[in-house]
Amino acid sequence: MARLKLEDVQLAQGGRRVLEHLTGSFPDGAITALIGANGAGKSTLIQAIMGLLPPVAGRITCSVPRERRAWLPQQLALDLSFPMSVEELVMTGTWPSHGALAGYCAPHYRKARQIMMRLGISHLAHRPLGELSGGQRQRALLGRTLMQEAELLLLDEPFANVDSETVEVLTDVLRDMADQGTTIIVVLHDLEQLGRLAGCVLLLAGGRGHWSTPQAILERYGKPQGVQTSLPPLDLRGATP
Ligand SMILES: Nc1ncnc2c1ncn2[C@@H]1O[C@H](COP(=O)(O)OP(=O)(O)OP(=O)(O)O)[C@@H](O)[C@H]1O
Numbered sequence: 001m002a003r004l005k006l007e008d009v010q011l012a013q014g015g016r017r018v019l020e021h022l023t024g025s026f027p028d029g030a031i032t033a034l035i036g037a038n039g040a041g042k043s044t045l046i047q048a049i050m051g052l053l054p055p056v057a058g059r060i061t062c063s064v065p066r067e068r069r070a071w072l073p074q075q076l077a078l079d080l081s082f083p084m085s086v087e088e089l090v091m092t093g094t095w096p097s098h099g100a101l102a103g104y105c106a107p108h109y110r111k112a113r114q115i116m117m118r119l120g121i122s123h124l125a126h127r128p129l130g131e132l133s134g135g136q137r138q139r140a141l142l143g144r145t146l147m148q149e150a151e152l153l154l155l156d157e158p159f160a161n162v163d164s165e166t167v168e169v170l171t172d173v174l175r176d177m178a179d180q181g182t183t184i185i186v187v188l189h190d191l192e193q194l195g196r197l198a199g200c201v202l203l204l205a206g207g208r209g210h211w212s213t214p215q216a217i218l219e220r221y222g223k224p225q226g227v228q229t230s231l232p233p234l235d236l237r238g239a240t241p
Helices: 042-049 086-098 108-117 133-148 164-179 191-197 216-223
Strands: 004-013 016-026 033-036 055-060 069-072 152-156 183-185 199-204 207-210
Touching: 004 042, 004 216, 016 042, 016 055, 016 069, 016 199, 016 216, 033 164, 033 191, 042 055, 069 133, 086 108, 086 133, 086 207, 108 133, 108 216, 133 164, 164 183, 164 191, 164 207, 207 216
Parallel strands: 016 207, 033 183, 033 199, 069 152, 152 183
Antiparallel strands: 004 016, 004 055, 199 207
């Protein structure tokens, strides 16, 4: 049985209905792409899954413990001006399970070092977050979710404003996490990324959710020459793949 299920879910923002009759399961150990035009309700659904926005109707059931749920918001939504190093950020991944005041032990530091090596940011361990590039910051943030041993990971446009090498690293790490059983939901606007990363798609359009596959979406919206690579210009209102 899937760990994350939607049952006839209705969501609203500021008293206005955004999504309704959302039903289905996010497959465990797989990457589901959440796609849709601007304002379709992607962030709204993520907030609801994270328990920050209660459904107006219906039910969201998630059997992943709260301390194993992680959310990587859009980079622009993050205030990284506070004085914290890359290593310190990665280490905060222990907070949900161990508490912020418990301190760290040698195995935590060892694990953080391995994670930073995996993400290619060992040399940045003591660099303040405010001095990182977009790609370096995104690697550090993913490092925190690895430290947390996230079993449910939600990412909002993780490849926006990052370099191509970082895209490769993040893609590899996300695939490994899924292979190890993590349920991953990623908001994507890029068709190329969709084809490379996702195993399943939830398209939000016209206030409804439509489950699909990357192949079906690419056949419908991708150009044969692969020239068109982004989703935002599409008018997906009322579309069914
Ligand atoms: N706090 C809020 N109060 C009122 N309305 C909101 C609020 N947040 C979002 N909305 C509205 O809810 C709808 C869905 O917004 P949401 O941010 O979920 O869309 P999205 O698919 O994530 O868009 P984008 O791709 O632009 O990030 C939009 O019409 C938006 O204007």
